[in-house]
Amino acid sequence: MPKRNLPPLTALRAFEAFARLGRMNLAADELCVTHGAISRQVRSLERLCGVRLTQGPRNSLRLTEAGLSLAESLGGAFDGIERSFTALRSAAERELHVSCVGTLAMRWLIPRLPGFHARHPGLSIRVTEAYGPVDFARDPFDAAIRLAETVAGEGLEATPFLDNYHGPVMAPQLAQHDLASAPRLHTRPHRQAWREWADHSGVPVGPGGEHREYEHLFYMLEAAVAGLGIGVSPWIYVAGDIASGRLAAPYGFVPTPARFHFVTPRASARPVTTAFRDWLLEEASAAPPPPAAAVAAELEGDHIRR
Known part of the structure; x- marks a missing residue:
């Protein structure tokens, strides 16, 4: 596309403000510059155009015919820009x-x-x-x-x-397995989840047997639903799955810091x-509280300490 041949925007803004308000000092106040800055911008624009845009004494300038024509064009253009900007800002x-x-x-x-x-x-x-x-x-x-x-x-x-609680979750068919015998599920960004749950719950989990790792927590949760093992999850992520029976949480959930x-x-x-x-x-x-542990006291015995 061809390059636009436009004068500096600062000069156009200064001239449009003067033409609309009728006085240099009012244009200066609107644009937060000095009276002299507005005058210099208007003179610069006249040199670029090659015609006089204003006439008369300095304390009573008025627009020439060329100035009136340019002011009309600039007014319409700036009005359109202002409408578009206002609409965009309102949407934002x-x-x-x-x-x-x-x-x-x-x-x-x-x-x-x-x-x-x-x-x-x-x-x-x-x-x-x-x-x-x-x-x-x-x-x-x-x-x-x-x-x-x-x-x-x-x-x-x-x-x-929102408070955070976490605990082991698994497919219902694994609910009777102890934590040492079932595969242990992990997520790559949060490999320490099992250790943190053990610290917060006071239940030693030991090194475990088979370990399976997933890129994201929602992948790990689907693996738990599929019966691939037991993973530790925040309660708020699995409340719906537990309510629907897709997942079970027999060890309940404990608060985290x-x-x-x-x-x-x-x-x-x-x-x-x-x-x-x-x-x-x-x-x-209004979020539902996490359930208490449903497992019997013997689940805290030797078979989860292996």
Whole structure:
């Protein structure tokens, strides 16, 4: 495409403001510059055009015929830009782009979003899977949901909204197996899950036998459903599967020090952000508590200590 042959935008803005407001000082106030800066931009534009755009004494300038023609064109062009910009900004104000750990998004957040949209039909939530440290200066997100003990960072505001519990889950047909005899399932990003559960529950699990590793937690959970072994999962990810009978959790769930946090830039006060935060807190308060352990006391005996 051919290169546009346009004068500097600063000169066009200065001239359009003067033509619309009628005085250099008013144009200067609108653009937050000096009277002299507006005058210099207008003179620069006249040199580029090769015609006079203003006439008369300096304290009572008026537009020439050429100036009136240019002002009319610029006014229409800037009006169109302003309308487009206002529409885009209005749409952006109604959308919240949230980065969220993938399994929570799939198994808890997204299934509940119809309730948010029913309550706030003019607002939109866009969810993107992400796991790393929150950096709103680098990443194109408006908010984030992370599972952590604390979320620290300059300029961040973190609201804990959901407690985290975890425990071993398995297909119902494996519910009578002890933890030492069944294959043990792991995820590559969180290989320490079994050790953490043992620390939090006080149940020694030993080295185990066969170990199977998966790239993501939701892969591991499907492997557990398929009867491939026993894995440790946060309660909130498997509540639906346990209620439907796809998974069993005979050892129950124990709390962890980590919680789910809703993270935003500290200066963010958009209505969509506030509405989503309030809705998250409400949904979390209504979340079902994890079940107590259903296994008998003997399951804490020697056969789970092997």
